Amino acid sequence: MATVSSQAAPPAAPQNSPSPAPAPSPAPAPAPPALTGRARLILIVLCAAQFMVALDFSVLNVALPVLGADLGLSPAALQWAVTAFALPSGGFLLLAGRIGDLYGRKKLFLTGLALFGAASLLATLAWDPASFLTGRALQGLGAAMIVPTGMSLLTTTFPEGPQRDRALGISGTLLSLGFTVGMVLGGVMTDALGWRSTMALLTLFSVIVLPLAPGLLPESRTPERPKLDVPGAVTVTGGLLSLIYALSTAAERGFGGADVLVTLVAGVALLTAFVIVESRSAAPLVSLPMLKRRTVAFGNLGGLVTFSMMSTVVFVLTLYLQETLGLSGFLTGLVFGVQGVLSVLAGSFAPKVIGRFGARRTLVVSLFGQGLLTAAILGIGATSGAIIAAVFVSLASMCHLGAIIAYGVTVTSGVPDEEQGLATGLVTTTQQVGITIGIPLLGVLATTGGSLYGGVRTVLALDAAILLGAGVVVALGLRRR
Structure with a gap:
């Protein structure tokens, strides 16, 4: 048997009274704007250049013993195949980034690509240790131009927010992947085609990327044109070169060598001087x-x-x-x-x-x-x-x-x-x-x-x-x- 509540039912609402408005549903979050076809191509070109440089860091490692025997590099001198690239690529980065800011990032990026390609060809055709190490050093200088200007072009092309996060995500992935792929490819290519094929691969990359870049990439620079901070450039570049040389050499011979200790101290002293110079400069490099x-x-x-x-x-x-x-x-x-x-x-x-x-x-x-x-x-x-x-x-x-x-x-x-x-x-x-x-x-x-x-x-x-x-x-x- 059904039970009846003893409470009185509320009076019925008049027929003409308005019904309560439903609570507004939360607006969906706007989707990040999709990349245009041109933006995708720009991203491909910039990331391909970054991948190429990352590949260069590791593609030669497995090939060093074969390379040394072919060119007559002693085991003690083999470290220079790596150090000759690392010195300019790390030492000139800040200077190259600032030059790109002042005089045009696209111009310096294209210059770096052309130099990197020519240097890779020289390393591919190297006939003695001097020609090979010259090619490696010029590769490093080209990389020092490509990397900071390429990143600047990426961050100025893609606005801060989801688009830039996505672009940096792709760039960072390819950077790490390039280092890993270089280790795998270096061994496979050296066994199948010889060590020169590793340098030829980098030449091929630059030949593909360089013709695409001029028509796609926008030019960008700072609106003002302050004078380049020469004392800052000298101290930071010298400090980074000294520090990278000391650490790269220590990886092979330890920290006991006189050249390692001297350049380590010089690097710290120059970078300290750089901080002092920048604190007093009217137009500092950093x-x-x-x-x-x-x-x-x-x-x-x-x-x-x-x-x-x-x-x-x-x-x-x-x-x-x-x-x-x-x-x-x-x-x-x-x-x-x-x-x-x-x-x-x-x-x-x-x-x-x-x-x-x-x-x-x-x-x-x-x-x-x-x-x-x-x-x-x-x-x-x-x-x-x-x-x-x-x-x-x-x-x-x-x-x-x-x-x-x-x-x-x-x-x-x-x-x-x-x-x-x-x-x-x-x-x-x-x-x-x-x-x-x-x-x-x-x-x-x-x-x-x-x-x-x-x-x-x-x-x-x-x-x-x-x-x-x-x-x-x-x-x-x-x-x-």
């Missing part, structure tokens, strides 16, 4: 107020650590897989090939993560993730561990990609267009120095004293600790105030 921006300072710190620590992990795991486990170069390449595939996946969704959670939070979480996953590689054994190494270095590289893209967005966000060359010059200098310093500072511990296996584990533990410590410092430095 704006000290920009360096005091928390986003610039702590963003670049995160970038420096993620690059240096990942390059170190790749170096020591290459030794572990080949020397300790006895894997062939081909199988070792497959391990890093998996890393490259996952890096591409990470690069595709990193901009969406940044859009959802912000670049600062993404950078911090990525540093912690890379550190924890690097620590997980300590599970490798003295007789087995290739699968552990492959899985965790690949996952760590995904966090590494997130950190690369997030720190680029962090550093360049909020910077006016006239200073984008400076900001991206700092970003790319951080990349080059990071790739350079990791192996000399930590990687050599794997090969000095004791067993290689024990040395690799020591390096991995220090690598993870540095990443986690940097994550804490960057998190504190980038707290919103």
